[in-house]
Amino acid sequence: MNFPLIMQYGLSGITVGSIYAIVAVGFNIIYSTTGIINFAQGEFLIIGAMTAISLHQILPLWLAIALAVIMTTILGGLMEVVFIRPVRNASVLRLIVITIGLSILIREAMLHIWDEQVHSLPYFTGTSISTVTILGAHISPQVLWVLGTSAVIVAGLTIFFRFTPTGRAMRACADDRMAACLCGINDRWMVTLSFMLSAGIGALAGCVISPVTQTQYDMGAPLAIKGFTVAILGGLGNSMAAVAAGLLLGLLEAFVISQFASAYKEAVAIVVLLLILVFRPTGLFVRREIGALRAA
């Protein structure tokens, strides 16, 4: 294998990994505040992208994406208020089952609103044949957009959770809901807010990856499963780790393809997930002690 070819596998891994990473980031927000894994996260991506594709027929790309993100954010909030909030004193597991139900509901609704065909947003820069050449290998400029957007989202979230009162209130709820309530934090709204935030980020992710992955009504679930794997791999609740883990898994898969039949690629993801769960259940990028504290 010559050098440009190795580089090409590397860039291919980054392409795949960037998609995993941006999906994984959305999972972490709701988990951070509620402990729920939102299995409708994949559907948020598709709703966002589909809405943007429809709006783009009459609006410029940026406006279409912005509106799609806003609409999906509102939808995420509504979803929480209507379906999650009324279930009082529910166990985390029950809430998760609700999100699985919602994902099916949204998927079928999307089928009726749009159709079963493949759609996609145009490339943000260039076209479907544009490439950026790095050391003799090629990568789509859209992948750089995906990586850039992931970076902006992660930075934004870090600032939000660390330095804004609302962000800190959300973290407080996650830590100890009762104590947060006693401090005068409206815990209900914090949960709603976390759904809105993750729906909005999901929608943005869906729009950015749409030119690369294309968008079809039933694509959410497979994307979400990979995103979830990556979120666990990095350590749930840690967005920066999710991005790193996403790229790592993407690279791993690319080099598996280079040596074995491509069908084994999926097996790698599962084996990695199992190994992590056995040997580092807190995730690759979380220190053991912190993990132990969290688990307690």
Place this chain on the structure above:
Amino acid sequence: MGMRYVRILSVAVVGLMLVGAGCKKSPETPPAKAPGTKAPAAKTPAVQAPVAQKPVAEAAPIKIGAIFAITGGASFLGAPEQKTAEMFVEQINQAGGIDGHKVQLLVKDSAGKSEAAISLAKQLIDEEKVLAIIGPSTSGESMAIKNICQEGTTILLSCAAAETIVDPIASYVFKTPQKDSDAARRIFEVMKEKGITKVGVTSSSDGFGNAGAAQLAKLAPEYGVTIAIAETYATTETDLTGVLTKLKGQEVQAVINWTVAPAQSLVAKNMKQIGLDVPLFQSHGFGNIKYVQAGGEATNGTIFPCGHLLVAETLPGNDPQKQVLMKYKQDYESRYKEDASTFGGHAYDAILVLAEAVKKAGSVEPEKVRAAIETLQGVVGTGGVFNFSPTDHNGLNKDAFEMLTVKDGKFAVYTK
């Protein structure tokens, strides 16, 4: 909350992934034939009522059953088939029926499930005593009811692709769509012209992809083509640059991609993105303009075999199929306000073949009509010109395919 539950969840997800992976390999659901995307669109309800109910005085009506995947995952096949069948039967009845016999069409929805197809077939044969069954839409369902129709001496005119439906021959079983092997032959012919001898094959790991990859591997030596590398991918794949890099490493002179999944536009895009500048050939699954739209500029130059319907307008005036295709297309599009597809055409051809056979036999006895189908020659349908024989229950040859390409985002006939 905490790690324990994350672990439980993760195990559940791993389980789901394994189950999912297992399902994809399942051989019992070959998603039949060509283009379109997977997936539902249950926009039309299953029609159970006969279209024409009033028998006219002279002759008894002919009862025809139809089993289509009108809803469910294969509805991109079944829905246009159902619409076409209803439209065509209505036209036949308005023109006075077949030899004075009005046609009564009983449409059933199998939702693409073999179990449903079996019970519907039994119902149509035993209770309704139909002369023939049109459909089912998918290969899996067709194979499931092949013997039931044979034993029930009821003619089956399948609208599904797999060659095993008519090979080995069952005397009562026929099919109207073109063959996979002929699609592969047409592709290799073009390669021979272009002097391509070393290719890479990518296919989806489902029924359609596996069957196509097998035909390609079988026929390549006949045309002096070596398949340097063959790779499969999941139908849900969202990026194929890794697999294509592997093909690039083998320095192939062309890529053949065989699937009905959205990967058809991904392959085109990803090839351009990694600088794999060789011709791309795809299966007849590519005959859906949505894939061209989703793939953008990258799909320009893709070469693929397809029925003549997609290029009906550009056919020369003396083409035998031109008139039939234009009429079908205009009738369908003005009535249903959507693009006609080659799938609906398969149902049209099935009814056409049956009608011709009844006329030729001058009878509505199953055995006589069946025998008449085997003698039909030069029946011009939407899929091609049918020439049946006791050993050929498909009746089409590789000329039923036209080689198409994409020019400026539109389908056009491929020329050297």
